[in-house]
Amino acid sequence: MLFLPLSILLFLLFILLLPLLFFLLQMKLVGHALVKMGISPAVATLIFFLSIIGSLINIPLLSGNQNIAINVGGAIIPLLLCIYLFPKVPILKTIIAVMISALIMNKMAQPIPMVGVTIPMFIPPLVAVLLGFIFSPRNPTPVAYIAGVLGVLIGADLMNLSQVTGAGMMS
Template identity: 40%
Template sequence: MNNRRLIIPPVSLPVLLIIVALFLAVFVLFSGVVIAAFAKLGIPPEVAYALFFFALVGSFINIPIAEETSYEPVLRVREVRFFGIPYPVPSFELAERRVIIAINVGGAIVPLSVALYEMLRMVYLGQFALLFNTILAVLIAALFSHAVARPVRGLGIAMPMFLPPLMAILLGWLLGGSNPTAVAYISGTLGVLIGADLMNWNRIKNLGAPMVSIGGAGTFDGIFLAGIIAVLLV
């Protein structure tokens, strides 16, 4: 009898402690960066901590908002007999494919709520010129994001990570006036959401993925990070 056993060497306690310490250090650093970005937007610390908590927990929550149906040609082979001899005959049929489109709470809803809050505050303070510049910045950022975004079959919409924040920083400097951080955050967040996701809505159903989530990477998604990076660097 063969008594082979698969032996996996255990991780020693010092190595395990180092892994845990590195994870905690990265978590603390990342949370500090996000909260610092919210603070630059004028959000109180307690609200900033709550937003980060909701973004972190909400990264695991996807809310279905639509279902798209597409039809794709599928090659099938059927057998035909001629004088008792089988012959394979290829044929094309249209197969129905359904794609569920969802929105991620942490990666899309939380940054979207912050952007809308900043715009409503401009209205409350009577900063209509700044609001107009912000809308113009969002339009430019959306067109830019749409230009650099690429549909990836089986995955979703992909785009370079640092290009949208750099555009948002530039727009914050050019159109931000007295509040460049708010313009940078809003244009970075809404620019990616509108340009990369909403403007590619018709392409999503043809990507071959059973579900596509807007902001699906959570706090590491382009929608979330574009605004955070832009605010920190503006």
């Protein structure tokens, strides 16, 4: 079977543009979720890009044998969004969802020397979505977001802080 050179060029173009497609799809999904939480599309796009850029920035909190830092895109921006969303959710149910999420994340998290705390990638979003639907079936998105963010930060990171040694940097 013969392939035209144009077909090969189109295939190479597709392969080169595939990361852009995944990026745009991710941006659309994140933007849609943020809009469902009452955030305008322009602000949702800004939050998305600030999170990506902020993921490159670690703010040192403690230094010594082990440096402890907080990541702008992975912790500060999500925490600010949680603060924004908190008045819009059923508070007691959300606190319970966060506590359950934190306990699950703590049990699933594994402190690994020279790496830090790891957790299977699909566990936090699955737990967050489930808790969102359980505790706020009419509007699960903000509860799921808060439970997911705070559950990971509290359960995986803070509760395992003393167990991570030799990582050089914990963020």
